[in-house]
Amino acid sequence: MKSILLVEDNADDIFIMQRAWQKAEIQNPLQVVTDGQQAVDYISGTGKYADRTQYPIPCLILLDLKLPYLSGLEVVRWLRSYEPSMTLAVVFLTSSNSDMDIYQAYRFGGNAYLVKPPTPEKLIEMLKDLKAFWMKHNQFPLECLKLGS
């Protein structure tokens, strides 16, 4: 089962996400990094992330926009410039619904844009939809799988 990487700096949101993850009954393991730099390191296998058994390559990244060190937009820009992750699916998950943010998220190569729901129930509902779309119906490119091996 492929893992999913959550890039989120807010500890509360991580807690909320992990709880909702279970309630939404998503089997894919949720890997978490808390800033943009860590996200880049994770994907490129730098430092401790070289250990792919503990930090497997994800098939999907849930990326916040506002992050320490490297913003979400910078992260996605790097992902698109780095050959192995060029086709990696990136879903932005953020509290902003500003037109500018949405535009830029897609402009830099995001595959989807989700706004964080205000309540846990709504989050669970959204995660169920996310699971159905990305894990059940969606087809990932082969390169994504290659990256994992």
Next chain:
Amino acid sequence: MTESSIRRQLLAAMLIVSSSVLLLTGIVLISYEFTTYRATTARHLAGLAQTVASYSTAALAYQDEKGAHEILSGFRSEPDIVVACLYNQSGKPFATYQPGKASEPFPPKPGPDGFRFSRTELVLFEPVIQGNARMGTLFVRQNLSSMYSRMSMYGLFVLFVLALSVTVAFLLSRFFELKIAGPILSLAQTARRISEHKDFSIRAQKAGGPELGLLTQAFNQMLSEIQTRQQQLLSELSARERAELALRASEEELRFVTDHASVVILHCDRELRLKFVNRPYAARFGMTPEAVLGKRIPEVVGTAAFDSFKVYIERALAGESLMFEVKIPYETLGERWMLCALTPEQSRNGVVPGFVAVVQDVTDRHEMQEALRESEERFRLLADNILQLAWIADKDGFITWYNQRWYEYTGTTLAQMLGRGWEQVQHPDHLARVRQKFDDALKRGLVWEDTFPLLGKNGEYRWFLSRALPVRDEHGEIVRWFGTNTDITELRQAEEALRQAHYRLQTTLDGMNDAFVIYSRDWKFLVVNPAATRMWNEPAEALLGQSLWEKFPELIATKLHPKFVQSMEQRAPTTFQFHHPGVDRWFEHQCYPIEEGLAVFTADITARKNAQQILERTVDERTAELRETVGELEAFSYSISHDMRAPLRAITSYSEALVEDFGNQLPPAAKSHLSSISSAAVRLDQLITDVLAYSRVSRAERELEPLEIEPLIRELAEQYPSLQSPRAEIRFQNPLPTVLGHRASLAQCLSNLLTNAAKFVQPGVKPVISIRAEPAPAPAQNPGQKSPDRFVRIWIEDNGIGIPAKDLDRIFRIFERVHPQQVYEGTGIGLAIVKKAMERMGGQVGVESTVGQGSRFWIELKKA
């Protein structure tokens, strides 16, 4: 009746008589012969057959065939019998007789007894009887050809006799023709000759019997009678002819004379029937005299014209000789003046049989007189109505006529004014001078002109400019004077007023700070005020009469030149500011095209300009500051959206986690409090969302695009379960138009309005939302800002709780809520967003409501 026809008829009569007699005789003869011959033949054959039959009894009784044959051959004596047959008792043929080579047929069984004729044959069945017993039957057939040949012989004979009798009849007719038709024919020929040659001296020859002789005699007698009458007639005719010729000559002479007269001449009888007219008369009506003659006068001239002179004709017919002028309204010629002389004919038994009229068209003379009279009248009218006083004096200056104005002004009469009476209305101070000047002009025969006051009837003097012109005859001698007095009091006053106005203008121009210049059409300085001389830094004398562009050629290259030229040429007032580079000062020029050229006011606005520039700089600075503030505000709202929501989410999530994880250890009150915390956080999040939406719709300038409303609403309804069936129903009442709007803003507005409509209902009531479009009513508040036909109003009507009238104004203000939070959730921003967004899209929003029945929100947008 011609000769040949008589002869032919005679011949025909004879031939018809003779041949019909013959034919009838022949037919009777032949018929008789035919019937008798047939009877004879039949009788003869019957006798023969009886004989043969009586002989045949034995042959039949003894069946002696040979005997029978022999007996039958007895028929040989009759060559016409072609077949005979003997039948036995039982009707079978026993023996036959057939003399010819070809076997003639016979009936197989005997027929009824007796004979029968066919066309060519005679057939006979004869019983063969022995005592009382019938032994058999004999059949005989005889050919009738010999009978027919005999009949033909008869026919030929009759024809021969007929031909013979025709010939005889023809010869006889020739004989009778000579005897009977001859004299009649000669009589007819004579008659024809007479009619051809008109020679009544020819006589018919006597011939034929006594009746014909009598006829010829009567004929000849008639001829001689005619001859005598003709001779008498001829002699009578020649005498009359001569008389007629003479009459015609005299008539022609009369005709010639009258036709060439310049007057109209006519002669008519009592019934007004024209008996004579000359050519000019007829020509007046475009006719020939022949066409007019015999007609009645009213028919020729028309009834209207006739009525104008009827009375004179009546008098003429009463025996009076008249001469008169009358205006006759002709239908074709129009009104003509006619000089008429009517002379009645000599009366017979006291009755005038007719009259002669000599008429002359004197219209031209009349018109001339009329014109003269009118001209005089016009002169009087003119003279009485001109504004001047007018008068006419004789050559010595003795005034004989004043116009009506004179009397009106002076209040005098002609009797008072006659001659030198006018001296009474002269001002005593001026009288001596006026009199002397007038006498002087009379003496010299020159135009007189003077200015003096005259006394009006109201006792006031007014100033008059007086002129008199001598009128001379053809020899150059003065016959009279024509004079006028023109009131110039007002003119003098106007001159004074003008002088004052000019003075005021001059002082104004002199005292003005603005420079004032009038340029002629060829750009010469016509007027300059002192300020202008200061501005141009030249004395007025150096400017006046000079051309602007020649005096200051450096200005041609500046923008002053095209502006001035444009204003002058297009005759359009212009105001513009101009920086004079030479003196580094700003000027405002106001150009007004006038009759003479261009009037220009020029103000030095350098100080104003400097102040303005400072102001502009200040505005720029403030704008930059403001922009910075707005930027900060945007950053602030961004951080609200991003940072403030995270803790809210944490609050809701943790309180929920607390209940989930430790719920069994918490008292109910704690759980309730946690739930309150959670819902307060949700509300705060909604508030933030709405505030951001509000600031978003109110911030950016939106590009408008054509949007279809119905699909947009359907899309929205799919996103909001509260708008879907069975929870709510949306009804589209009519097709919705395409409008100009911003997609996101309009979607925001519609979703706010629709969710409101679904939200604010009594518990248990299913929201029904009707949507319809109509043309926007003419704007009452901002006329001219938009044209009503370009806007469309979309109504969103609900069956909700409605809004009290007092709250209708409040609901569109931000943070205003009409209902308590506990009953209907909301942040109080939704409608403020709608209002703001509609304004940003150039539209409007409004509402009508009845409490308890529902609200009707509307939005107005431009039609795409």
